[in-house]
Amino acid sequence: MFVFVGGVSPHAVSRDLPARECPACGAVGAMQERRVDSDLSLFFVRVLTLERGAPFLACTRCGWTSMAGSGGNGAPAAGAVAQGPACPHCGSDVQRGWQWCPFCGGPLW
Ligand SMILES: [Zn+2]
Numbered sequence: 001m002f003v004f005v006g007g008v009s010p011h012a013v014s015r016d017l018p019a020r021e022c023p024a025c026g027a028v029g030a031m032q033e034r035r036v037d038s039d040l041s042l043f044f045v046r047v048l049t050l051e052r053g054a055p056f057l058a059c060t061r062c063g064w065t066s067m068a069g070s071g072g073n074g075a076p077a078a079g080a081v082a083q084g085p086a087c088p089h090c091g092s093d094v095q096r097g098w099q100w101c102p103f104c105g106g107p108l109w
């Protein structure tokens with residue numbers, strides 16, 4: 001039984017960037033700016049935004065993102081801070097306590 005009345009949940013925000021060109025595949029119009037906020041919700045209603053996630057760019061065509069470690073400049077820094085668990089479905093960094101992956105929508109429990 002899964003009963004949820006309140007808590008912190010991720011809220012993915014995306015905004016189309018029609019004029020932006022993807023640095024990976026060169027597509028124009030496929031870029032989005034994405035952000036994952038942490039929302040305080042109560043009875044499934046968003047009460048307030050606790051924390052705004054850092055915005056990053058993502059290409060809806062080839063899947064490129066500007067997040068660290070996704071093939072940007074050089075190798076990921078050695079000894080990078082572990083953010084917590086990774087999504088078992090898509091490998092995105094997720095935070096402890098999240099119940100759904102905001103990137104692929106998969107369950108995290
Ligand atoms: Zn692309």
Ligand SMILES: [Zn+2]
Binds near residue numbers: 090092101102105
């Ligand atoms: Zn995922």
